[in-house]
Amino acid sequence: MxxxxxxxxxxxxxxxxxxxxxxxxxxxxxxxxxxxxxxxxxxxxxxxxxxxxxxxxxxxxxxxxxxxxxxxxxxxLESSYNQKEQENVQLEKLSNPMHKCHISTFDQIDLHYRLDPQTEHTKQVLKRYSSPVVALERLYRQEGDLLAYAFTFMPIQTVENLSLDLDHKEKMLEFLENEAYLDANYGNIEIKYTHTVNLADPKEKLIGQDECFLLLETLYSKAEADYPLMYTKFYIPQQFSNIKFNAYNS
Known part of the structure; x- marks a missing residue:
């Protein structure tokens, strides 16, 4: 790397x-x-x-x-890490939930990253030791306006095993937006609601950031089913959200 x-x-x-x-x-x-x-x-x-x-x-x-x-x-609260795992809501097809749950199309996605030391939080959500941890943020724009935001933690092992080049933004975006879901075996999504979005750059302003759906996604790889490929927080302002589920009788 x-x-x-x-x-x-x-x-x-x-x-x-x-x-x-x-x-x-x-x-x-x-x-x-x-x-x-x-x-x-x-x-x-x-x-x-x-x-x-x-x-x-x-x-x-x-x-x-x-x-x-x-x-x-x-x-x-009682840590959600220690609670008994519950069946998570499954979207119908394993793919980037931002593009399924946001009503807009984006003409620009900015990508930034940093290398963080292992913390108690990343150890829990990634379920492994990883030092450093890759922290990536994606800013989804339409005509310059920031309409959505995603923040991802990825183990350094994922970067090394898949020979990802963190400095090649186009390829990293393609991986985060599409290829990761092809490499994945399954994913869990938890939906919450938040009134605050903490962007790394305080100068950035997410439209509608005071009322956002927060999708917490854990994506598991085919090669290592016990370890998350990555963990992502997707912030979707309520005014742009379109979250639907299909239910079927088995």
Whole structure:
């Protein structure tokens, strides 16, 4: 892998705060069912602004680890990693859900990536040790407007085993958008709803980002059925969403 021309994203501070809070939760410093300290107190303990803390808390909420009760505060939930696996909703055909659940067509998809160290979160969602972890973001545009967003974690083993060139954006986009689904054996999708989208570049503005469907997709490869090929968060603003399911009698 060519590391001389890495197109790196600066790792946002809220990601470090997320990792620290997740580690504290996993270590039992904050037990399921208990309330986290108030936001001013927690921000002071972590040495960050309340705005940065809130971005980290939103990610914890997306991942089902924390719930915010308006007027009461933030409460730790039983980790979804430790809960018994339930049957996930299956879309009819294994392919990129962005293009099935978003009403728009895109004339431009920007791709950026960075190399992150292994964290407790990536260890859980990727179900393996991977250092570093490849973090990729896709920004879906139409006539310059940002209409959708996706963030992917991929094990470095996937990059090496498939001889992917991270610096070749066109080929990486083709893999993420199409080829990965051909290489996959099956995928799980969990649908949530979020009021916040944390983009790596704070200058970017996703239209309708205050009300988005969040699709959490885990894609499994044919070669290694026990290990995810990649884990992706798809953010689809409600105003552009078209999520449908077909149900059949067996």
């Amino acid at each position: 060519n590391t001389k021309q890495l197109n790196k994203l600066k790792r946002p501070l809220y990601i470090n705060v997320y990792d620290e809070l997740l580690l504290q939760i996993k270590k039992g410093e904050y037990q399921p069912g208990t309330q986290l300290p108030s936001e001013p107190e927690l921000a002071r303990k972590l040495g960050v602004s309340r705005a940065t803390l809130r971005q980290a808390l939103v990610l914890l909420q997306d991942d089902g680890l924390v719930r915010n009760l308006r007027g009461k505060g933030n409460f730790v």
